[in-house]
Amino acid sequence: MDVALPIRSVISTLDGPVLSVLARTTRPLTGREVQQLAGVGSPNGIRLALARLVHQGVVRADERAAAVFYQANRDHLAWPAVEILTSLRRTLLARLRAEFEAWQEQPTHASLFGSAARGDGDADSDIDILLVEPDHHDETIWLEQIDQLRQRVETWTGNQCQVYTLAVARLAEHVAAGDPLVDGWLRDSVALAGASLQDVVREVRRLG
Incomplete structure (x- = not known):
């Protein structure tokens, strides 16, 4: 188990760190903020991970004038599994x-x-x-x-x-x-x- 990012035991891509960040807050975050809080990956890599998660519906994207803000979709059927993985x-x-x-x-x-x-x-x-x-x-x-x-x-x-x-x-x-x-x-x-x-x-x- 990765003791810094335990979710990587199951999700080896940047999707894991992104989900870990979004699971810790209910506040909408920009891609830049997610990347800073995750502490891993390039800005482009984090954007791609967010796009994948938005496509799957696990993350919601709110396009505003200045930036796109991301937030966990806690009503998604997969979210209970995400919570288990982010609380290892x-x-x-x-x-x-x-x-x-x-x-x-x-x-x-x-x-x-x-x-x-x-x-x-x-x-x-x-x-x-x-x-x-x-x-x-x-x-x-x-x-x-x-x-x-x-x-x-x-x-x-x-x-x-x-x-x-x-x-x-x-x-x-x-x-x-x-x-x-x-x-x-x-x-x-x-x-x-x-x-x-x-x-x-x-x-x-x-x-x-």
Whole structure:
């Protein structure tokens, strides 16, 4: 799955990014605005994609004096499918959170980080997950949960899942050393379970 534009898992043309842009707003947009918000494709490529979608009826075009404005046709029979495809990131986060809720050994903290969290990777990007271990847990169960998580994420997305797990004591060492890795985790962190990473790091600093 392309972690920047998940819709490309199914729609590899510029139609996918165009639909993603129009799905996020009810405001009519010019072709130039669609191209700027999509962040991919040339102006001509975006215009051609819009023309294809208008022809199929999925997008409405309103020709005005200054420009043509485009808007999603949410009444189209295909629109429910478009909504599913444009919300794949939210679906992934929901599945991950539900997965952690079912864990017997709950993490002190769990979050998504890296390119999948930032949304700036591609289909070759890993799904990176940070886990802070609970103080007292059954190691066998903990490792089984992680193995199952990896397998499920890879089945859901087609991407490799890398799980970085560490004890609070090990996290404290990273924090005390001023490890830039911690700054990256804090910057990218998309919370999935447990206490927020900011709170965990704050407590580590208070105790350290």
